[in-house]
Amino acid sequence: MISNEKKTVSFRKILVSLTAAVGLVAIAAPAMAAGGAKHPREGNFSFEGPFGTYDQGQLQRGYKVYKEVCASCHGMDLMHFRNLGDKHGPFWNPKYPNPNDNPVVKALAKEAQVPDIDSETGEALMRDATTADKFPNPYPNATAAAAANGGAMPPDLSVMAKARHDGANYIYSLLSGYVTPPAGLKMTSAQHYNPYMAGDLTPFWEGKGHVPPGGFIAMPAPLRAGQVTYDDGTEATVDQMAKDVAAFIAWTSEPKATERKQMGFGVIIFLLLFAGITYASYRRIWKGVAH
Amino acid sequence: MSDHESTYVPKTAIERWMDTRLPIIRFGMDYANLPTPRNLNYWWTFGGILALCLMTQIITGIVLAMHYTPNTALAFASVERIMRDVNGGWLIRYVHANGASMFFIAVYLHMLRGLYYGSYKAPREMIWIVGCLIFFLMIATAFLGYVLPWGQMSFWGAEVITNLIGAIPVVGEPILIWLRGGPAIDNATLNRFFSLHYLLPFVIAGCVVLHLWALHAAGQNNPVGILIPKDRQKKDMLPFHPYFTVKDGFAIILFLILFAVFVFYQPNALGHADNYIPANPLQTPAHIVPEWYMLPFYAILRAIPDKFGGVVAMFGAIGVLFVLPWLDTSKVRSMRYRPTMRTCFIIFLFVCFGLGWCGGQLPDAPVVPGMPSFNLFDGQLNSYLWLTRLLTAYYFIFFLVLMPFLGLREKPLPVPATISEPVLPVTEQKG
Numbered sequence: 001m002i003s004n005e006k007k008t009v010s011f012r013k014i015l016v017s018l019t020a021a022v023g024l025v026a027i028a029a030p031a032m033a034a035g036g037a038k039h040p041r042e043g044n045f046s047f048e049g050p051f052g053t054y055d056q057g058q059l060q061r062g063y064k065v066y067k068e069v070c071a072s073c074h075g076m077d078l079m080h081f082r083n084l085g086d087k088h089g090p091f092w093n094p095k096y097p098n099p100n101d102n103p104v105v106k107a108l109a110k111e112a113q114v115p116d117i118d119s120e121t122g123e124a125l126m127r128d129a130t131t132a133d134k135f136p137n138p139y140p141n142a143t144a145a146a147a148a149n150g151g152a153m154p155p156d157l158s159v160m161a162k163a164r165h166d167g168a169n170y171i172y173s174l175l176s177g178y179v180t181p182p183a184g185l186k187m188t189s190a191q192h193y194n195p196y197m198a199g200d201l202t203p204f205w206e207g208k209g210h211v212p213p214g215g216f217i218a219m220p221a222p223l224r225a226g227q228v229t230y231d232d233g234t235e236a237t238v239d240q241m242a243k244d245v246a247a248f249i250a251w252t253s254e255p256k257a258t259e260r261k262q263m264g265f266g267v268i269i270f271l272l273l274f275a276g277i278t279y280a281s282y283r284r285i286w287k288g289v290a291h
Numbered sequence: 292m293s294d295h296e297s298t299y300v301p302k303t304a305i306e307r308w309m310d311t312r313l314p315i316i317r318f319g320m321d322y323a324n325l326p327t328p329r330n331l332n333y334w335w336t337f338g339g340i341l342a343l344c345l346m347t348q349i350i351t352g353i354v355l356a357m358h359y360t361p362n363t364a365l366a367f368a369s370v371e372r373i374m375r376d377v378n379g380g381w382l383i384r385y386v387h388a389n390g391a392s393m394f395f396i397a398v399y400l401h402m403l404r405g406l407y408y409g410s411y412k413a414p415r416e417m418i419w420i421v422g423c424l425i426f427f428l429m430i431a432t433a434f435l436g437y438v439l440p441w442g443q444m445s446f447w448g449a450e451v452i453t454n455l456i457g458a459i460p461v462v463g464e465p466i467l468i469w470l471r472g473g474p475a476i477d478n479a480t481l482n483r484f485f486s487l488h489y490l491l492p493f494v495i496a497g498c499v500v501l502h503l504w505a506l507h508a509a510g511q512n513n514p515v516g517i518l519i520p521k522d523r524q525k526k527d528m529l530p531f532h533p534y535f536t537v538k539d540g541f542a543i544i545l546f547l548i549l550f551a552v553f554v555f556y557q558p559n560a561l562g563h564a565d566n567y568i569p570a571n572p573l574q575t576p577a578h579i580v581p582e583w584y585m586l587p588f589y590a591i592l593r594a595i596p597d598k599f600g601g602v603v604a605m606f607g608a609i610g611v612l613f614v615l616p617w618l619d620t621s622k623v624r625s626m627r628y629r630p631t632m633r634t635c636f637i638i639f640l641f642v643c644f645g646l647g648w649c650g651g652q653l654p655d656a657p658v659v660p661g662m663p664s665f666n667l668f669d670g671q672l673n674s675y676l677w678l679t680r681l682l683t684a685y686y687f688i689f690f691l692v693l694m695p696f697l698g699l700r701e702k703p704l705p706v707p708a709t710i711s712e713p714v715l716p717v718t719e720q721k722g
Contacts, residue, residue, distance in 0.1 A: 163567035264555020
């Protein structure tokens, strides 16, 4: 009997040490989670955190960068002009709860031309856009977009901040992070080096030392200082423009983020109070009942 | 319990009228008064939480289906339209998407509770088996649902998982084509996945009825794990209502707080960013991974060098749960009184987390970077591949070796004769 018990104890000891070993591996494992690209820089955006909201001035500047720079190659098919006047959006004005009445939004829509048909004859024509129209896509279809850009179709930007890890910071870092490719990197003229782009440059690295971070991107550096004239007088540095357009894309990706966070605050306060009341009634019901 | 007699007395004329025609009020009252072991702890609240999860998924899902378009050209945009233009659509969709994760958090804790306290053992085998069936249906439903937004991970996840069927010798290929509705994943696949995703939750609901029926027949287990003797029923049991409705209710609210934190503040943290890229059959993502709740099984699939072997191992990992009641030879249910088994169980917990971690890594990546290693058969020893294999081995050893072996060999601690023995003062215990 005694010897049997001893054996069990030693078996347990083995198990305990095994547990410890597995635990150590589990702690050590995350240390290797390193990707090929450089970690995005912090944009310190106003909309970060549980109480963060979009900065309307920044969204307006970002829209201008998008319209004058990005939109010449990238579509934003999920966005309509009316969205610009939505609550918490770049041109939201409480005076116009229906964004289709917002004169700024109407004027912005009118600047664009969209394809349509003549309602009498059915003939194709171009007309001024209305608030109900989508942002115009620079290309008639995906094939045309790829053909015009050396085979690489510029991706749609509507939800780009959700489609990349750490979206807003990533877009900001990528756009402002173009650097001269390190000597020893074998690349073609259609490729551009960006340390924040996902990829693995090992096969193209002929230089000394570590393989540089990042990857090749088909898009050349899109922003030049002073490229956009901001209406609010902000100086249009590359860093500023990259940050503003990243904020704008964060908004187009999650236009309801502010509404969501505000509702969440109320919901959680309610649940906490409800939990308190329920706990009190639990204590009362179970009072004197051993369990 | 099976010998729980109905104490309901219809008081009003309409109740008496109903009671002889459709005794649904009696049924409800009997459930409310169900004698429940008084020592149930908070691990027993996940049943109620899961009922809430299923209802939430069905209700939000029905609303989403009103606005969703199951067409490869329109699905992605229709989901985004729900988030943008449908009133409260962002909330409904985020509740549904995060609800799936919450459902799995709750079901895993519910299953681990059953495992720890031996709730699968006689006379509760059918509760456990129906539960395993529900779990399997949940995995199928979640997989089908993940395909519907038609993002990159939707498409490529569907590609990888349906391809597994093709690994079955001889009949695999025709079944694969039949399942996909064509030689490749396309509109026909999306249409049938949508149809099945709408169907299966109601099959789950049906299984839940069976699960509860079996629970009513066999009675609830409890942390001590003993069957409550007939003469102790009055002393050791409490009516379900109000004692456990309020306890479950409190746990549900705490769970909802966690749920709300994800829905309102981290709605995309549990998903993969690539699923916001519209599906592109011509561009394979760098790293195809399933949702977190399937990662342990995905890891087991990849641990086996042979494709069909991997499929067998993956389904075997779920299948072994069905026969668990007959694998465990122990006479003691609760691991409270099985110290050796408890240690094995804790290792099992680590192994499950480890498998989940490995499932999200590239198999060839080193576990400890920079550590010199050597090739063992088809891979570096210092790689996730071999760590996964080690963990997979323990997963199966736990069920197939430790469960039968330890049950016969270990010396359990003394088990109390009644559930009130550990809680009630000695004076109250007599009776």
